[in-house]
Structure formats: structure tokens, C-alpha cells
Amino acid sequence: MLFTLKKFIGGLLLPLPLLLLVMGAGLVLLWLNRGPKIARLLLSVGWLLLLALSLQPVADRLLAPLEAHYPTWQPRGETVKWIVVLGGGYTWNPHWPPSANLINNSLPRVTEGIRQWRAHPGATMVFTGAAAPGNPVSSAEAASRVAQSLGVPASAIVVLDSPRDTRQEAASVAMLVGQAPLMLVTSANHLPRAMGFFTAAGLKPLPVPANQLAIESPLQPQEKILPSPLWLGHSERVWYETLGQAWQWLLGIADRAAPSGNRGPTPVKDADVRG
Numbered sequence: 001m002l003f004t005l006k007k008f009i010g011g012l013l014l015p016l017p018l019l020l021l022v023m024g025a026g027l028v029l030l031w032l033n034r035g036p037k038i039a040r041l042l043l044s045v046g047w048l049l050l051l052a053l054s055l056q057p058v059a060d061r062l063l064a065p066l067e068a069h070y071p072t073w074q075p076r077g078e079t080v081k082w083i084v085v086l087g088g089g090y091t092w093n094p095h096w097p098p099s100a101n102l103i104n105n106s107l108p109r110v111t112e113g114i115r116q117w118r119a120h121p122g123a124t125m126v127f128t129g130a131a132a133p134g135n136p137v138s139s140a141e142a143a144s145r146v147a148q149s150l151g152v153p154a155s156a157i158v159v160l161d162s163p164r165d166t167r168q169e170a171a172s173v174a175m176l177v178g179q180a181p182l183m184l185v186t187s188a189n190h191l192p193r194a195m196g197f198f199t200a201a202g203l204k205p206l207p208v209p210a211n212q213l214a215i216e217s218p219l220q221p222q223e224k225i226l227p228s229p230l231w232l233g234h235s236e237r238v239w240y241e242t243l244g245q246a247w248q249w250l251l252g253i254a255d256r257a258a259p260s261g262n263r264g265p266t267p268v269k270d271a272d273v274r275g
Contacts, residue, residue, distance in 0.1 A: 010243055014236050015053050022046040053235035054227035056219065062238045064214040067188035070195075070207040075119040080206065082182035083120065084173055085113035086166065086194060087129020087139035098146040105187045105211045110143050112210035113185040114150055120183075125152060126176065128160045128169040166194050166244075167251075170201040179204065187211040189237045193244050200253045213237065 011017065026042030029035045052058045089104035099107055110127075117125050125147060129139025137145075138161035148154055158176065163169040173182070181204045186194050188209035198205040213234050 010240070013239075013243060015050070015239055016232065016236070019046045019050045023050075050232075051227055054229070054232040056215065056224050056228070056231045056234075059231040059234035059238075060214040060216070063189060063234045064216065066192065066238060066241060067209065067212050067214050069192045070188070070209050072212075073116065073183070073206070073208040075116075078206075080120050080123055080183050081180050082126055082173075082177050083113050083116050083123050083208075084126045084128065084177075084182050084184050084205075085109050085143060086169055086184070086186040086190070087127065087143065087163075088187070090129075090132070090139045090142045092135055092137035092142055098142075098149040101142050102146055105190075106139070106143060107146070108211035109185055109187060110146050111150075112208065113183075114147055114152060116183055116185065116208060117152060117156070123183075124156055124158055126158045126160060126173060126182075128163050128172065130161055130164045166190075167197050170194075170197040170203065173198070174201040174203055177203070181206060183208045185210055187213075187237075189213065189241050193241060193248055196248055196253045 012021070022042050023046035026039040026046065029039035029042070086109065088102070088106035088109060090102050090106050092101050102110060113125055117123055125144075127140040127143040127147070129143070131138035131141075138159070140159045140161040144154075144157050144159050147157060160169070160172045160176065163172045179202075184191070184194060184198055184205035185208045188211060191207050191209050195205055195207055
């Protein structure tokens with residue numbers, strides 16, 4: 001119940017529903033002919049913020065610092081036993097190709113995890129994530145089936161399908177891997193918060209960002225000046241992670257890994273691997 005309530009309140013606080021509520025309050029005041037100045041202010045502020053957050057220069061300028069915390073991982077000869085891929089958005093339709101069931105941030109996480117698995121022969125892939133209500137397949141199992149369809153054998157996969165959020169994922173992984181170093185694969189904007197939970201759980205995660213969204217390379221001119229739900233989604237990721245980090249701060253958990261520009265804990269060589 002508490003988990004569902006947290007998700008519901010968090011969803012209401014995201015930019016689109018929050019700004020729609022603000023503008024809706026303004027419309028109600030106008031229709032009731034009460035507080036016309038306040039109504040115009042609410043409508044104007046809501047509209048301007050919605051417009052700004054739907055523009056690429058604004059959205060990606062907000063998102064880029066969050067995603068830049070950890071650079072793209074490039075193998076350097078280190079040995080890792082575990083590659084942990086965190087769960088994300090998914091559905092399950094057996095009539096679709098497996099990859100079509102991973103939506104939003106999930107497919108880029110899985111493909112980056114597979115890239116790292118191919119660079120580290122002998123590693124075990126760990127997929128996390130519980131089942132959505134009414135879905136017979138969990139997020140972790142859906143990701144596992146995609147990985148298998150792309151050539152990863154079932155013997156190289158572990159499915160952890162009980163965790164419902166990042167904190168629970170860290171606890172479940174800790175019970176599985178102990179003190180062994182692991183590669184932590186998740187979206188670049190989510191990685192700073194995930195590193196906080198995993199280090200707090202006593203783990204030794206190596207940060208592997210995936211699904212980078214903030215675009216700094218050239219775009220068509222109209223893409224920079226026209227509002228789009230795509231860019232609003234980028235702004236939403238910033239706000240979502242900001243709320244998540246605030247909750248994490250209340251729990252007394254912070255990202256204890258290295259600052260921006262570093263890769264986190266020092267990668268270990270073959271002789272250093274335990275467990």
C-alpha cells in the first residue's frame with residue numbers, strides 16, 4: 001500500500017500532471033469568476049513552464065549534468081563476475097518479438113548489459129524487477145527473454161523478480177553477490193541514485209550508464225525550436241530523479257562513489273575477484 005501510494009504521489013508531482021493541475025485550478029477560478037488575477041497567473045505560469053520544459057535546449061540542458069556524472073564504460077581488461085541490469089518499463093505480449101516488450105528505458109539497459117557481457121566472457125547477467133500488477137511475466141523475466149533471444153544462454157542469467165524499486169534491487173543483489181565486484185547497468189540519469197543505494201547496501205558497483213538522452217550533437221533547426229513530448233519526457237526524467245534523490249537524502253543515503261568524470265571504484269583484476 002505504501003509503495004503504491006508513493007508511486008501515485010510521485011506521479012502527480014511530475015511536470016505534466018502537476019502543470020495540468022495548476023492550469024486546471026486557474027480554469028476553475030475563471031469559470032467560478034473568483035480571483036481572476038490569480039487564475040490568469042496560474043494559467044500563464046503553467047503554460048509558460050510547460051512550453052519551456054517541452055523545448056529541446058531547455059530540457060537537455062537540465063538533463064545533461066545528471067547524465068554526465070559517469071562516462072560511458074569502456075572495458076580496460078578488468079574481470080567481473082556479475083553484470084547487473086536494473087529493471088524498467090515493460091509489458092508482455094507473447095505475440096510480439098521479445099524486444100518489443102521492453103519500453104522506455106529498459107531496452108537500452110539490456111543491450112548495454114549484453115555488450116558488457118560479450119566483453120567479459122564468463123560473467124553472469126543479473127536482471128531485476130518485479131511483475132507489474134496483473135502481468136504474468138516480471139520485468140526481470142522479460143529482460144531475460146530478450147537477452148536470450150539475442151544470444152545470451154539461460155545458464156549465464158539470474159532473474160531476481162521480487163524487487164519493486166531500486167532500494168529493494170540493491171538488497172536482493174547484495175544477497176546474491178556478496179562482496180564480489182559487479183557492473184551496475186542502468187539509465188545514465190538514474191545511475192547516480194542507483195549507485196547510492198548499491199554502495200549503501202555494502203556492494204562494490206562499477207557504474208555503467210546506458211540510455212543517454214540529452215543531445216549535444218547537431219539537430220535539425222525545427223527540432224530545437226518546436227515543443228515536443230519527447231523533450232518534455234527528458235525534463236520529466238530530471239524532475240523524477242530529483243524527487244528520487246530528495247527521498248534518498250531523507251533516508252540518509254547518498255552516492256558514495258567517485259565524483260563526476262571518474263568511473264567509480266577501481267576495477268579489479270583477475271586475482272582480486274572474490275565470491
